[in-house]
Amino acid sequence: MTKFAASASALAIVALIGATAAYTYLRPLPDCGGNSVAGGSAAIGGPFELLNGAGETVTEADIIDGPTLVYFGYTFCPDVCPFDVARNVLAVDLLDEMGHDVTPVFITIDPARDTVEIMDQYARDMHPKMIALTGSDEQVRAAAQEYRVYYAKGSGEGDFYLMDHSTFTYLMFPETGLATYFGRTATPEEMAGEIACHIGNA
DSSP: OOHHHHHHHHHHHHHHHHHHHHHHHHOOOGGGOOOOOTTOGGGSOOOOEEEOTTSOEEEHHHHOSSSEEEEEEOTTOSSHHHHHHHHHHHHHHHHHHHTOOOEEEEEESOTTTOOHHHHHHHHHHHOTTOEEEBOOHHHHHHHHHHTTOOEEEEEEETTEEEEEEOOOEEEEETTTEEEEEEOTTOOHHHHHHHHHHHHHHO
16 A cells, blocks of 8 residues: 555544544434534533422432423513423423423523522423422522523612523433524424434434
C-alpha cells in the first residue's frame, strides 16, 4: 500500500470514528425531526430537588422515570402558560391513544406565589397525570439553570405581577436525558407524532 493510500485510509477511519463518537454523544434521531441543541442534548437537563403536591422532596430521578414533558411556567400566568400547558396535555392524551405513557410536568418559576397547595390543585385541574413542582427560590433557580430556562419578575406591584420567562417544552428520558424540545408553534398533533417517534427509538 502506498503512503498516500495508507494516509487516505487512516483519515477515513479517523473520520468514521469521529462521526460515530459525535453521533453517540449527541444522540440525534434524524427520522423524528425536531430541534437540536447547541452543545448537544446533554447541555439541557440535570439534577434538581423540588417539592411535589404532597410537600415531599423529589428529585429528577423520582419525576423523570419514563418519557416526560417538562415545562417551566407559573400558575398566575394570564395567557401563555395556560395555552402551552393545555397543548401539552392534549399531546399526552393523543399519545395515550397511541399506547404511549408520557408524563406532563409543570415546574413553577414563581415559588413566592405558587405554594405546594396551589401547585397541587393546579395539577389536579389540568390533567390526571400532571406533576406540578415548586420549592424554595434557590431550588427553583437551580432547576431552571439546569434547563437553561430564563425567568425574571416583570411588571406589577405586591402580589399582582407578571413573570417574564422562556416557554420551551422539553422531552426527557430517564436514561438519555433530552430528546428534543418544542416551541410555542408546535401543535399537539405534531408533538405527539414526534414524541412517539422518539419513544420508538429510545
